[in-house]
Structure formats: structure tokens, C-alpha cells
């Protein structure tokens with residue numbers, strides 16, 4: 366992360382951020398700090414940068430040209446138009462979601478005003494974000510910029526040690542942090558809560574969570590309003606979709622819940638969601654649409670509950686799947702505020718979607734999750750515009766030829782039990798072709814390798830046409 370601070374007091378910035386964790390991060394090169402003195406860009410022979418305001422009134426105004434020239438020097442140096450943050454009480458209130466969002470940039474420019482402010486025209490020309498750190502007025506923007514840089518840097522990889530960064534902390538999931546205790550066990554007659562001495566990690570975790578919720582309710586009830594319970598409900602016979610859904614859920618909450626719709630029994634259990642829930646509904650793409658599983662997602666019931674639909678696919682295309690999912694979930698009482706189509710390994714080819722979602726995909730997931738978090742915090746439930754036909758003609762799917770080797774089969778019935786559509790007869794081991802969705806879960810789960818399939822034909826077709834890497838698409 367490279368910070369560029371346009372200021373009249375560069376030494377204030379350099380000194381303020383030169384020690385402790387941020388000093389260390391600069392030395393190790395995780396962050397760089399370039400304090401640009403706006404005065405160096407004055408054309409005035411006395412290096413003045415301010416003048417009287419048009420229309421009269423108290424105080425001086427920073428002139429447009431020196432600010433603009435200082436900005437231009439940064440733009441030229443880095444070779445692209447960066448995000449430019451102007452610190453002002455008129456801006457959007459700085460919060461944890463903004464911290465994490467800004468931490469994803471490579472360069473950030475902070476513009477610090479002084480006196481009565483900066484000529485409006487240069488703000489219009491260069492500023493991309495107006496940000497306030499609180500409802501009070503400072504003597505200049507420098508302290509506010511430093512506050513922002515400190516908070517953002519904590520999310521730059523490598524700035525915090527792994528131990529520091531892995532810990533639960535205030536404001537993740539809009540919860541305040543639980544209380545901490547250290548030695549001695551009894552201090553001036555006050556004992557450490559007993560559970561912390563129990564060594565039972567599960568109990569300790571539950572206690573900490575309880576404390577967090579109680580504290581937030583008591584001290585910051587406004588944050589409770591911003592809280593959402595994230596649940597990912599996924600259908601995923603060979604677990605590619607599951608992995609993508611878990612990655613997204615992990616970006617949206619520290620403690621997501623899961624509903625495994627691959628299991629027939631779970632699909633029969635009805636679950637209700639409220640307005641403080643967020644559902645991620647995830648399924649793989651089969652022939653450009655949802656797998657032909659009767660009643661998929663119909664055990665989930667929302668009450669104007671926000672929802673993200675995820676159509677995971679094997680690098681060919683998702684076609685109508687997102688639109689189809691949105692239609693079903695809307696009928697179930699959800700509002701689809703977002704859609705995402707990640708690439709996952711294709712069951713019929715070891716070359717398509719291999720290793721996906723990968724590190725690049727993770728970044729896109731994170732950006733998408735941050736946008737969703739912002740939408741939830743703003744209670745903005747505008748339905749997403751999703752591509753495709755919401756009611757496609759069902760496609761008969763032939764799938765690859767499947768084999769069963771009676772000499773290897775131990776009749777453990779794992780395949781029959783785990784078949785997501787109950788297409789395998791547990792006595793005869795025969796597959797009912799009218800029910801089978803060709804997901805190949807039976808071959809994956811058979812411990813004796815008695816089940817297999819021959820995907821050579823479809824594999825050759827897919828690899829001949831769809832090898833070019835596709836990127837994750839997000840819709841809001």
C-alpha cells in the first residue's frame with residue numbers, strides 16, 4: 366500500500382506515523398508514505414498557497430492551483446488516477462467497512478485542508494471520496510488522515526503479525542470485543558471469570574461471544590441494528606460449490622452458518638429467516654441452469670430477507686442459472702440483492718476450473734462482500750439485476766456413461782445414502798436414470814472405487830472449446 370498525503374505540514378505526517386507498527390511496516394516495505402508538501406507547488410514568489418475568500422467572510426482559503434499541481438505530481442509518479450480522499454466533516458463517516466474497502470487499493474491519496482478549506486473547483490476536479498472521521502472540527506486534515514492510515518494499514522497483508530491479525534476484535538461482524546484479563550488471577554479482590562481458567566476452549570469461545578453481544582447491546586445498540594447472521598445454503602455434490610460458498614460466507618462473517626442442501630434429509634427441513642439474516646444460496650450450473658433437483662431452495666423461507674445467489678460453474682458458462690435462482694428465492698420471500706458466478710473445478714475435466722477459486726478470485730469475493738456489507742449497513746435492499754432467463758426450458762441431461770464394478774463393491778451403501786436425489790437402489794445398486802442428475806457424487810464417495818464414469822467425450826469437447834480462463838462475475 367502506498368500512501369500519498371498532500372499537506373502543508375509533511376513533518377507532522379512523517380513523525381506521526383514513523384514509530385511503532387506503522388514505522389515497522391514502512392521499514393519492511395509493506396507500506397510506503399509520501400508526504401507531499403503542497404507549498405512546494407506554489408507559483409507565488411513567497412510560496413503562498415492561500416488567499417481571501419470571494420464573497421468575503423472570515424479566514425483564508427487554500428488555492429486551487431498548488432493543490433492541483435501537487436496532485437498531478439503524484440498522478441504522474443504512480444502512472445494512474447488514484448482514489449483521492451478529502452478529509453472533511455462533510456464526508457461519509459469513516460467506519461470498519463470503509464477501512465477494509467480502502468485497504469484493497471494499491472495507492473491512496475489523502476488531501477489535507479487547512480484554514481477555512483480548499484477552493485471548491487480543485488476538489489471537484491480531483492477528489493473521489495469525501496470522508497469524515499467524526500462529527501467535530503479539527504484544525505486541519507492531517508490528524509484525520511493519520512487516523513485513517515493507521516486503521517487501513519492494519520488490513521494491509523503483513524503489517525500485523527499473524528497472531529495479532531487472526532484475533533477477534535471490536536467491530537468485526539459489528540460486535541464489540543469481549544473483555545480481556547491477565548495475571549494475577551485475583552487483583553485487589555477481583556477474580557478473573559472462572560470460565561477463562563477452565564481450559565475448555567469451546568466454553569471460552571461461547572462465553573466470549575456472549576460477552577460481545579451483551580456489550581454491544583449495552584454500549585452500542587446502534588451496531589446491533591447493523592448486524593446480520595450469515596447463512597450459506599448450498600447444493601454441492603462434489604463440493605466445488607461448497608468451497609466457493611464457504612469462501613464468500615467467510616468474507617461476510619466471522620461466524621457463518623451452513624445448510625447442506627446436498628443432503629435429502631436437510632432439504633426436507635424448513636428454515637425461516639428474518640430481516641436480520643443474510644442468505645447465500647449456492648448451486649452448481651448444469652447445462653446452463655440449476656441441476657434438476659426438485660424443490661431445491663424451497664425449504665428456505667424469507668421475510669423480505671436479503672439474499673445473494675451464487676451460480677458456481679466449470680469455466681464454460683452459467684447462462685440462466687443466476688436469474689433462475691433469483692426467481693425461486695424471490696418466490697420464497699427473499700430479496701436478491703446480489704449475484705455472483707464463480708468458477709470451480711469441472712467434474713468432467715481436470716483442466717477446467719482447476720484450483721478455482723484461487724487468490725485472484727478471493728480478491729473479487731472480498732470486494733463483492735464489502736459492497737454487500739455496505740448495502741446491508743445502509744439497509745439498501747435494491748434487487749440486483751441478474752442476467753439470463755429466469756424460466757428456461759428444462760434441459761434433459763445425458764451425462765457421462767457410468768459404471769459399477771460388482772467385484773469391487775462391498776455393498777456398504779455409501780453411494781445410495783449419499784446420492785443427493787436418491788437415484789441409487791440400495792439393494793440392487795442400480796441407478797435410476799430418470800432420477801439421476803449425473804453429478805458423479807457416487808463415484809467420488811465410493812470407498813471401494815466400485816463406481817466410475819467415462820467423461821472422455823465431454824472432456825474433449827469442453828477442453829477444445831472452453832479452456833480460456835473466465836473471471837468471476839458479480840452483480841449488484
Ligand SMILES: Cc1cc2nc3c(=O)[nH]c(=O)nc-3n(C[C@H](O)[C@H](O)[C@H](O)COP(=O)(O)O)c2cc1C
Nearest residue numbers: 602603604605606649650651652653679681682712
Ligand atoms: C451434468 C453436469 C452439467 C454441467 N454443466 C455445466 C455447464 O453448463 N457449464 C459449466 O460451466 N459447468 C457445467 N458443469 C460443471 C459444474 O458446474 C461444476 O463445475 C461441478 O461439476 C459441480 O459442482 P460441485 O462440485 O459443487 O458439485 C456441469 C456438471 C455436470 C455434472
